[in-house]
Amino acid sequence: MNPFTTSTGAPLWTLEGLRGADPVLGLALLMVLAVVLADWLHRHARLPLACGHMLVGALASPLVLSLLERKELDSWKPLIDLAIAVLVFELGTRIRPRWLIDNPALALTSVLEGVFAGLAVSASLILLGVPLLSAAVAGTVAMSTSPVITLAVLHETRPRGQVTERLLLMTAVNSVLAMVLLKVWHVVGASAGRDLITTTVSALYVVSGSVLLGAVCGLLLEVLSRRLRGTSAMPVLQIGLVIIASLLAVQWTMSPLLALLVAGVVARARMRHALTVEPQLGSAGAALSVVLFVCLGLLLTLDGLLRLWPWVLAIVLARMVGKGLAVALLARPSGLGWRQAGALTIALQPMSSLAVLLAADTFAWASQLPGMDLSALQALLLAITLMQITGPLWTTVALKHLAREADGVS
Template sequence: MTALTPFARSASAPLWTLEGLRGADPVLGLALLMLLAVVLAEGLHRAVRLPRACGHMLVGALASPLVLRLLERSELDAWKPLIDLAIAVLVFELGTRIRPRWLIDNPWLALTCLLEGAFAGVAVALSLVALGAPSLSAAVAGVVAMSTSPVITMVVLHETRPRGQVTERLLLMTALNSVLAMLALKVWNVVAAGPGHDLLMTGTGALYLVSASFLLGAVCGLLLELFSRLVRGTSAMPVLQVALVIIASMLAVQWTLSPLFALLVAGMVARARMRHGLTVEPQLGSVGAALSVVLFICLGVLLSADGLLALWPWVLTIIAVRLAGKGAAVALLARPSGLGWRQSAALTLALQPMSSLAVLLAADTFDWASQLAAVDRPVLQALLVATALMQLTGPLWTTLALKRVACESNAE
């Protein structure tokens, strides 16, 4: 337990004081934060209809170096395997809820899925270059701006339980733009490595990454279908799902594959093989729900406002241009793909929560600077602040889009 040191080391002060909290046992400290997060989130939800995920992140922000300094960002690295598991659970569930066949039946929708990420990424990159950012650094900002947070999307859907065409498209686009961002980040790493890099070896590595990640996900999906015949209809089914999610995620990391891609494929293959026989509890049950609370507390701790006053033009540009890029792609193909204007506006808003998943799942720590060492520091900081703002407000955007603008029906 001593490896988990999210609180300071002194335990002499009473527990109810700030010094006492900083000196608390790590497990006790985490439990107290989870208790506070659940109570505060529920209170805010009932009082002002604030999405619970926002409440969880607010508790993390309060405990972060920005406010009370109960947690240091570097101290979250010991929790990263647990947090990665929480992300993996949500990504697998996302994979079980999307229908790839829809892309074949509606090619205009497939084109929309490609363009909404590409438009946002290119628009952000060009805008930052126009503001004086180095081109390679602006490109990585554009890559991250392509993706929508699958974590925020799934948690909001669990809470609001909407049903309708906007919800289905949101799930599909979130999955695809996250994968595209991951692949684009790999390309960026090759370009940033310089002209002396072996392009043939890099191309082979990229092919290995995609094909092996797909194969790993497909095998895990098939194994879930095979083993589920023994435990279907019993309480062991969620346990089996969690076990295979852990196996797929850890093998992907060990073999330097993409956990994001592998888990999405595992979910899709399991759904295709089992169809209505596949029952997936939200967040794979109560353990997954608890992990999600920890995840959003940690996201709150990682929120950054450093340099906001100096970098606000770049931060606002990333947010505004990303919104315009995704909105333009969705609106351009709305009618051919069978979407109304009101639904297009709702989908654009729902796609706004920006994701750091393409970076975090490929990293060993939460230190973006070490993972993106070639990125210009002001650009990276502006990207961190923009991502923090979009993650903190993301549940509001998505809830507003699905329940107010699109007026999706409730599953209950």
Template sequence: MPNTPALENWLAPAAQAASGPSSAALWTLDGLRGADPVLGFAIVLLLAVVLGEAFHRRLHLPRMVGHMVTGALASPLAFRLLERTDLDPWKPLLDLAIGVLVFELGSRIRPRWLVDNPWLALTCVLEGALAGICVTLALHAMGVPLVTAVLAGAVAMSTSPVITLGLVHEMRPRGQVTERLLMTTAINCVLTMVAIKAWRVLAAADAPSWSDELLTAAASAIFVVSGSLLLGVAAGWLLAKLTEAIRGVDATPVLQIAVVILAAMLAAQWTLSPLLALLVAGMTARRKMGHALTVEPHLGSAGAALSVLLFISLGMLFTLDDLLQLWPLVLALIVARFVGKGVAVAALARPSGLSGRQALALTLTLQPMSSLAVLLTADTLGWSGQLPGVDPRMLQALLVATTILHLVGPLLSQWSLRSLADECPHAPRKDA
């Protein structure tokens, strides 16, 4: 694929795609593959909305499942309407969509609850850490190199904030399990980001010139974590002051999305973590503004459109390549992760105030795994090339496991919140 600027790709007339020998085949699969990327995404976006609504109305499944399935069908996994490299020009918008959701997640967190219930705080930390440790030990026991197993364990700690908030927006659950799910997902994001930075230190320690590399990696990790925290606090403080000065309900979502863009761009410019910065920004804004902070789902309709695009992109990144050869690693990763999270939640359920049924529901809702912490550290969505020293077989197994959990996870979460936790008592009507 030629390395042309994204703007030239977007503005290239569709006639160029139809001027070759296959000009009469514009509406065939080959013709659509050669069309302008914006045209291809517009068609896929339209199909995603229709399929998501059909899944929701006919099968009572979350709309996001339909959006991700659409992306998978449009990807090289099925009809090849779009190539995965077509996502790269859209990555700034995808990062913005992730940033909007992470900021909203941070604004829903009540840190005071962790102080009042230290067993809950311990649960949030222990379930992520134990999941990462179980995955690392299981994979290393199967012959995966330690550095690669540690990276897989770091990613396995996370729960997808995108899927979590998407379900909360759609199902509107209320109760202990939902609040703990949001809290745990936020802490998982932080733990995963810190673990990946620690992994880079471990990888540097394994390098030939380990002393210089280790010092550089450690200093970088400290700079990223502390700098992201400071940037998040500053962004949250700025949002609180500007909201107080403007006092305009209509302008509030615009102001919030502007602060999200500013914080994300500064984090990228200063090589910090946009995920951590925006999470802290949401928490800081909530702390300073209290109930005066009103955050619309997706920060408004524009954010909702970005979220649909994000789910389509996640579907396009689905892969089942080499599943027949890698299924032992994939199965070990999924099972070890479930066991780690389940044991931690069950062990601390009673002290933290959960029943056994609620603990099982929380464990199941935490299953959608996220690779967003890794994606946000990469310049393009071909992020595997930016992880030197990682066993490619294990990396592929990690991607396959993420694909499976992205598809199965929302179904488990919906059933758990509705049936086990009973926090969505009103089932959707068949005509809804």
């Protein structure tokens, strides 16, 4: 067999040949193309790197060239979950829970912006005729801001200031709220026919077990790192514990997101300035992040947009209104100016598929959200597509030009 042809006989350098290539080779080629194209777009069009990575994935998706099918990504899901886990752990190390105690108005804002967004999305969809259960699930997913987009922009622009710190905190809180509610919904659905006590215990197990697992991993990092601090082995230790926490959370039907956030928070609280966390936990994590954004691009969909655009628009606008209302109501009591409040509202807009990704075993999300109306699910995925592909732009504009907290901005 010719090494430069596929099993179908098509040359590797042709479109047909690329379609028939090994999925591992295909994804590796996409990674290389993503890095080169994203850098070119960043230099010449000032486009955030994450946008370039997702655009390459979108070009290779069934939307355009069909170089990779979405079902071929299922075998890559553990790697994608690991990329998410690395970023979620880093997010946990960068938030300060003590701030919530010192500033009760900020704590209330952190909860209300997610709750208001979820309620606004659910109510708007119900008014448009979406079934109650499906609208509630869509509202739950819409609560969260994308941690991966938030951190990707922060790594690139390196902002510092009130808006940046609040964005990190609120992203963590609303992501946890969305994940926990989805987990509880799964538990309740799986407990149909059981008594209320059993269902409640199962739900408490998910939350308390995730917190306990994360706390143990954070403490382990503090203990095991005592002889490794300041060495090249620290990122390896951090990634190892992230993998352990993530896999155990999945194995024990807990929340990986909550466990990893708690692990990061506990590690920071115990180690303080002795904890040094490289962006994306080093170069290996950076490579995983490129894979993650390419795969997010591959998962983008526009199917049914012309038919479902009223629902999609309702999700995007209702979510923006809900988050903006919560931030504005408590801006002054929490010590935030109006310009900063506007910047924070915009920065919170990139919607996250993280709550769905970590709750699912495969990318066939319809099977992971049983009982949800398929049209409502498609509208939700369309809204996620639009807010995810443009998300880095929203966050960059908010932090760099409105809040003026990024490097090089006066």
